[in-house]
Amino acid sequence: MPAMRIALIAMSGVRVQDAELMKIGLTLPGFVERSEVIASLPSLSLLTLAALTPNDIELSYHEIADLEKDIIPDLDFDLVAISTMTAQAFDAYTLADRFRAAGITVVIGGLHATCVPDECALHADCVVVGEGEPVWAQLLADFRSNTLQPRYTSDGSYPMCDSPMPRYELLDINKYNRLTVQTTRGCPHKCDFCASSILLTPGYKVKPTDKVIAEIRAIKSIWPRPFIELADDNSFAMRAQAYELLQAMIPEKIRWFTECDVSIAKDEKLLRLMAKAGCRQVLIGLESPDESGLDGIETNSNWKLAQYPKYEQAVRTIQSHGITVIGCFVLGLDGHTPVIFDAVYDFAERTSLYDIQVTLQTPFPGTPLYRRLEQAGRLTHAGQWDRCTLFDLNYQPVGMSAQELQTGFRNLVSRLYHPDFVQQRREGFLRTRKSASELFSQ
Numbered sequence: 232m233p234a235m236r237i238a239l240i241a242m243s244g245v246r247v248q249d250a251e252l253m254k255i256g257l258t259l260p261g262f263v264e265r266s267e268v269i270a271s272l273p274s275l276s277l278l279t280l281a282a283l284t285p286n287d288i289e290l291s292y293h294e295i296a297d298l299e300k301d302i303i304p305d306l307d308f309d310l311v312a313i314s315t316m317t318a319q320a321f322d323a324y325t326l327a328d329r330f331r332a333a334g335i336t337v338v339i340g341g342l343h344a345t346c347v348p349d350e351c352a353l354h355a356d357c358v359v360v361g362e363g364e365p366v367w368a369q370l371l372a373d374f375r376s377n378t379l380q381p382r383y384t385s386d387g388s389y390p391m392c393d394s395p396m397p398r399y400e401l402l403d404i405n406k407y408n409r410l411t412v413q414t415t416r417g418c419p420h421k422c423d424f425c426a427s428s429i430l431l432t433p434g435y436k437v438k439p440t441d442k443v444i445a446e447i448r449a450i451k452s453i454w455p456r457p458f459i460e461l462a463d464d465n466s467f468a469m470r471a472q473a474y475e476l477l478q479a480m481i482p483e484k485i486r487w488f489t490e491c492d493v494s495i496a497k498d499e500k501l502l503r504l505m506a507k508a509g510c511r512q513v514l515i516g517l518e519s520p521d522e523s524g525l526d527g528i529e530t531n532s533n534w535k536l537a538q539y540p541k542y543e544q545a546v547r548t549i550q551s552h553g554i555t556v557i558g559c560f561v562l563g564l565d566g567h568t569p570v571i572f573d574a575v576y577d578f579a580e581r582t583s584l585y586d587i588q589v590t591l592q593t594p595f596p597g598t599p600l601y602r603r604l605e606q607a608g609r610l611t612h613a614g615q616w617d618r619c620t621l622f623d624l625n626y627q628p629v630g631m632s633a634q635e636l637q638t639g640f641r642n643l644v645s646r647l648y649h650p651d652f653v654q655q656r657r658e659g660f661l662r663t664r665k666s667a668s669e670l671f672s673q
Contacts, residue, residue: 234287234288234289235287235288235289235309235310235375236288236289236290236291236307236308236309236310237284237288237289237290237291237308237309237310237311237312238290238291238293238306238308238310238311238312239274239277239278239280239281239290239291239292239293239312239314239401240277240293240294240295240298240311240312240313240314240326241273241274241277241292241293241294241295241314242295242313242314242315242316242319242322242323242326243272243273243274243294243295243296243319272407272409272411272460272462273292273294273402273407273410273411274292274314275397275411275412275413275462276314276340276341276363277292277312277314278292278397278398278399278401278402279363279364279394279395279397280312280363280364280367281397281398281401282395282396282397282398283364283367283368283395284367284371285371288371290398290401291401292398292401292402294406295319295322295326297406306335308330308335309335309336309374310335310336310337310338310374311327311330311335311336311337311338312337312338312339312340313326313327313337313338313339313340313341313355314339314340314341315339315341315343315344316341316342316343317342317343317346317426317595317596317616317619318616318617318618318619318620318621320343320351320616320617321616321617323339323343323354324351324353324354327339327354327355328354331354331355331356336356336357336374336379337354337355337356337357338355338356338357338358338359338370339351339354339355339357339358339359340358340359340360340363342426342427342428342430342431342597343596343616344358344359344360345359345360345361345430345431345597346426346430346595346596346597347596347597348360348382352381352382356379356381357370357379357380357381357382357383358381358382358383359382359383359384359385360382360383360384360385361384361385361386361387361431361432362385362387362389362431362432363385364385364389364393364394364395365385365386365388365389366383366384366385369383370383387431387432387433387434388432389432390436391415391416391436391437391438391439391442392438392439392442394413394438394442396442396445396446396449397446397449399446399449399450399453400453404453404454408458409457409458409459409460409488410450410454410457410458410459410460411459411460411461411462412443412446412447412450412459412460412461412462413438413461413462413463414437414438414443414461414463414466414476415435415436415437415438415463415464415465415466415468415469416428416431416432416435416436416438416463416464417429417431417432417433417434417435417436417464417465418435418464418465418468419435419465419468420465420492420529420531420534420535421529421530421531421599422516422518422528422529422530422535423527423528423529423530423598423599423600423603424528424561424592424593424594424595424598424599424600425464425598426593426595426596426597426598427464428464429464430597430598435465435468435469437469437472440472440475440476440479443476443479443480444479444480444483447459447480447483447485448483451483451485456485456486457485457486458485458486458487458488458511459485459486459487459488460487460488460489461487461488461489461490463489463490464490465490465491465492466489466490466491467489467491467495467501467505468492470498470501473501473504474500474501474504477501477504477505477507477508478504478508480508480509481504481507481508481509483508483509484509485509486509486511487508487509487510487511488510488511488512488513488514489510489513489514490513490514490515490516491513491514491515492515492516492538493515493517493538493541493542493545494538495513495549496541496544496545496546496548496549497541497545502548502549502552502554503552505552505554506552506553506554510554511554511555512554512555512556512557512585512586513549513554513555513556513557514556514557514559514588515545515546515549515556515557515558515559516559516561517542517558517559517560518535518559518560518561518564519560519561519564519566519567519571520542520560520571520574520575520577520578521566521567521570521571521574522536522539522566523566523567524561524564524565524566524567524571525539525564525566526566527565528564530599542578543578543581543582546558546582546584547582547583547663550582550583550585550660550663550664551663551664551666552664553664555585555586555660556584556585556586557585557586557587557588558578558579558582558584558586558587558588559587559588559589559590560575560587560588560589560590561590561591561592562575562589562590562591562592562636562639562640562643563591563592563624563626563628563636563640564592565628565629565630566630567628567630567631568630568631569630569631569635569639571639572639572640572642572643575587575589575643575647576643576646576647579647579652579656580652580655580656583656583657583658583659583660583662583663584656585656585657585660587647587648589640589643589644589647590621590622591621591622591623591624591636591640592626592628593619593620593621593623593625594610594619594625594626595619596616596619604626609626609627609629610625610626611624611625611626611627611633612625612626624636624637
């Protein structure tokens with residue numbers, strides 16, 4: 232009897248509907264570079280489910296860009312598992328419909344499926360809501376016994392001490408410029424626009440250090456000098472565990488990137504350990520260089536607004552340790568007016584911010600922002616998930632017109648990613664690092 236075959240398909244890639252922005256962006260190396268990094272990350276969730284799959288099942292991993300859509304119905308799979316984000320949802324639905332038309336069972340999971348499971352169910356035999364790890368084994372057992380349920384739901388309590396080793400060996404590593412390791416899940420803050428793992432699990436969970444190091448070594452076994460991205464929404468929020476992990480990472484001699492909040496800047500011990508452990512860059516959600524844009528976006532304690540006075544010094548402090556910062560700004564927050572575009576540019580100039588990521592505020596399904604704008608009648612493209620790209624406007628702003636926001640955003644992108652300005656900021660970073668290095672050596 233032939234082995235059961237499962238295809239794991241990641242709906243990777245960056246989608247942008249704004250043709251004018253795409254035209255501008257394709258001429259700007261910095262904008263293209265960041266987009267390519269985001270687009271090229273493998274799906275760690277699918278590699279983790281692969282590790283929880285019985286050995287007698289034949290597995291294959293695919294990026295959607297690698298599949299020729301016109302031959303998909305001819306592929307000989309028993310079951311296909313698709314993980315998708317919201318911006319790629321319509322492509323995922325089309326793909327799922329084609330598989331089902333060929334008689335292949337389809338499972339859809341991920342953040343988007345967790346937020347709109349009923350819609351996903353129109354295109355799948357089964358929808359996974361929440362974390363996939365706790366339900367995957369039962370799902371496969373039910374499929375084998377012809378009792379597959381239409382929905383499997385987890386409660387967010389999966390302990391990361393049970394995390395299996397992701398099946399990195401399923402990847403063609405020549406296709407990637409970095410691989411991912413997850414050390415934490417969730418975030419202690421609750422920003423109203425955030426569509427990340429906080430929607431999958433309440434609270435903040437940390438993976439044991441020995442498991443993280445084992446995953447790093449597994450990657451090194453197939454890629455001797457890797458660049459690793461920690462697939463966390465907010466690394467090192469629990470300091471004791473962070474110190475332990477970073478100490479253990481130092482001997483591994485790897486280079487890595489992660490996402491943190493701005494509070495890391497006040498922890499000298501943490502920053503020194505991060506630098507020693509090989510941290511090359513952190514992404515920090517600053518959201519706004521104007522405090523009026525920050526008021527109320529963190530819904531637990533207005534934490535973002537409280538950090539605002541520390542922003543500029545925080546960037547300088549982190550970069551003085553040789554760790555570059557990608558500062559993330561969300562344009563079109565309710566407190567923003569047209570002066571915000573110059574404010575972002577000026578902040579980047581003053582701080583020599585090494586890299587910048589600017590996006591438009593985007594109401595994703597399942598977020599407090601989506602519910603708030605829906606109730607206020609401000610959603611302009613409700614249900615048009617292909618506009619949830621972070622670069623396409625899908626709501627009515629209040630501090631400026633939609634046209635002002637779109638035009639200002641495009642112009643800001645052109646200015647921020649102009650090669651002369653990129654070089655100016657990076658030279659500023661090098662001066663800061665050199666001065667700090669001389670100070671530390673005294």
